[in-house]
Amino acid sequence: MTVHTGQRNALRRFTTPIAVVLVLGAVFAWVGTLDLDSIESRTLNAEHLLDRTREHLVLTVVSSALVAVLAIPTAVLAHRVRSRIVKAVVIGLGNIGQATPAVGVVILLAIVWRTGFTTALVSLVAYCFLPVLRNTLTGLEQVDAATREAARGMGMTPNQVLWRIELPLASPVILAGLRTALVFSVGVATIATFINAGGLGDMIVNGLKLQRFSVLLVGAVLVAAIAVLIDWAAGLVEDRVRPRGL
Amino acid sequence: MPDPTAGVGIELSDVTKRYPGQEHGAVEDFSLRVEPGELLMFVGPSGCGKTTTMKMINRIIEPTSGSITIDGEDVLSLDPNELRRHIGYVIQQIGLFPHMTIAENIATVPKLLGWSKARVADRVDELLRTVALDPGVFAHRYPKQLSGGQQQRVGVARALAADPPVMLMDEPFGATDPITRLRLQEEFRRLQADIGKTIIFVTHDFDEAVRLGDRIAVLSERSRIEQCDTPANILADPANEYVAGFIGRGAGLMRLALIPIGEVPLEAPDDSSAALGVQDSLRDALDLLVLTGGQRVNVTDESGSVAGSLTHAGISAALGAPRLPTGTAP
Incomplete structure (x- = not known):
């Protein structure tokens, strides 16, 4: 019985990467059958693909890490203040960040500031701030009042209550927010190409502009594959990190 | 210094809690002395301020005025966190930490006090046995794997962990079914006979107060003490209409239950x-x-x-x- 459950879990766990590998394999096999012209062969080679993918991943991972470092402490502070007004303002700011179209933020920032990686990073952070902030705040708020009172009643300091009780209990919701932010940023990072910040958006836009369907397709498939794989990996981490007993 | 594990006296003098913007205090001029090793019941209807009064002793709620001493020491002059580590605290919702095992839950206060690992482990074992839970079975389970009655036993064990001289219990058995409740009360009575803590126990159930209390303080609005005496005396001679009304019918039967x-x-x-x-x-x-x-x-x-x-x-x-x-x- 347990063996079967274990096998089924392993199967489910590996379905996603196997599917991704199959799709990528099929796409590259198809590309291999094509006669590439000079434009296509400049893009569809291992070096170019790896460079764009690396740029894309760096943008995604660095922006998500920054979001985690900025949004989680902000949420903890807002939670600590216990003022509805502060919470409303913080959530409102996060809402504005997310409601603004990502393309708009990227282009505007590029106009008023400069083009390049840093600008792309800043707009990604602004865009992904909200889900992490809101989830962290929600996670902390939904910790049972009785649990918190018991902790305080036993003589835990407010910091001990935060680190030993509130954050562990909120961690599944916080992690879910981070996972959302990661997947968001994979998609939004394609826009970085418009301000010369690289990434797989280059291939999609070039493929469209130059009417090279194979370039467009490979770029789009790679973005999708990264998003799916990152979501999958984040799911594994969530399962591993989630406190037992919940 | 007396044996630290036995109960010590608690004295409340003119304790008042007034919330801003309210005409009357939630608790007004409450004075009472609790003897060492005594189990004192606060009984009264919902909203009469009995819980507020109790929570001022471990400063979950800060009094507006008045003084509270435990073993002669003014609690308002102590660091509240340090104070609470030496007062057992049990609440109706139990409040076990769902992400910690039963053993980790019970070890909370000893760890805060910096006990050694071995000492904590021994104490957890001893306490689980005290509340009739087999350590081999329960120590490594999580709270949600336990029944309500078992969770409440763990709640009591957790409050007893560092052997505090004083315990505050806020309707600890209120959320359990009647059968479990009777069994928990019976176990608790035997436990208290052994450990002799000074306990303030809040309940709205007069039967429970009669069954467990050494003395009962019957409280009305704003935590006014209508009568404070032994169960037998209150049943035999209620001080006024309010107390008589609170006892309700069946006082004679309740008194008979107290006499062997x-x-x-x-x-x-x-x-x-x-x-x-x-x-x-x-x-x-x-x-x-x-x-x-x-x-x-x-x-x-x-x-x-x-x-x-x-x-x-x-x-x-x-x-x-x-x-x-x-x-x-x-």
Whole structure:
């Protein structure tokens, strides 16, 4: 019985990467059958693909890490203040960040500031701030009042209550927010190409502009594959990190 | 310094809690002394301020004015976190930490106090046994894997972990079903007989107060003490209408439940009657009389031999002079 459950879990766990590998394999096999012209062969080679993918991943991972470092402490502070007004303002700011179209933020920032990686990073952070902030705040708020009172009643300091009780209990919701932010940023990072910040958006836009369907397709498939794989990996981490007993 | 594990006295003088923007205090000028090792019940209706009064002792709620001392020491001058580590605290919702095992839950305060690992582990084992949970089975389970009654036992064990001289209990058995509740009360009574903590126990259930308390403080609005006395005295002689109303009907039966058969004079036995032990209560004797429809019930002593018998009249006499309800025609 347990063996079967274990096998089924392993199967489910590996379905996603196997599917991704199959799709990528099929796409590259198809590309291999094509006669590439000079434009296509400049893009569809291992070096170019790896460079764009690396740029894309760096943008995604660095922006998500920054979001985690900025949004989680902000949420903890807002939670600590216990003022509805502060919470409303913080959530409102996060809402504005997310409601603004990502393309708009990227282009505007590029106009008023400069083009390049840093600008792309800043707009990604602004865009992904909200889900992490809101989830962290929600996670902390939904910790049972009785649990918190018991902790305080036993003589835990407010910091001990935060680190030993509130954050562990909120961690599944916080992690879910981070996972959302990661997947968001994979998609939004394609826009970085418009301000010369690289990434797989280059291939999609070039493929469209130059009417090279194979370039467009490979770029789009790679973005999708990264998003799916990152979501999958984040799911594994969530399962591993989630406190037992919940 | 007395034995740190035994109870110490608590004294509240003119304690008042007033919330801003409210005309009356939630608690006004509350003064009471709790003796070392005493189990004092705060009984009153919802919203009368009994919980607020109790929570001011460990400063979950800060008093507006007045003084509170534990063992002569002013609690308002102590660091609240340090203070709370030396006061056991049990709440109705239990508040076990769901992400920690039972052992980790119980170890909370000892760890805060910096006990060694070995000492904590020994203490957890000992406490689980004290509350009748097998450490081998339960230590590594999580709270949600336990029934409500088992969780509440863990709640009590957790509060006892660092052997605090004082315990505050806020309707600890209020959320359990009636059968579990009776069993927990019985276990708790035996436990308290062993450990002799000074306990303030809040409840709205007068039966529970009578069953467990050494003394009962009957509270009304703003935590006013209407009467504070032993259960037997309050039942026999309620101070006013309010207390009488709170006791409700059945005071006589409740009093009988407090008196062991061994404490009343017995008459000669007859051979045919059903028998009870001297340690049973007069209420058990009356129950048996009603069930059998007989005139008397025999009583056996510890060795099992018949020591005498009880009649309806004997049971009534134990409650003192018969008190006719007022307004009844002769």
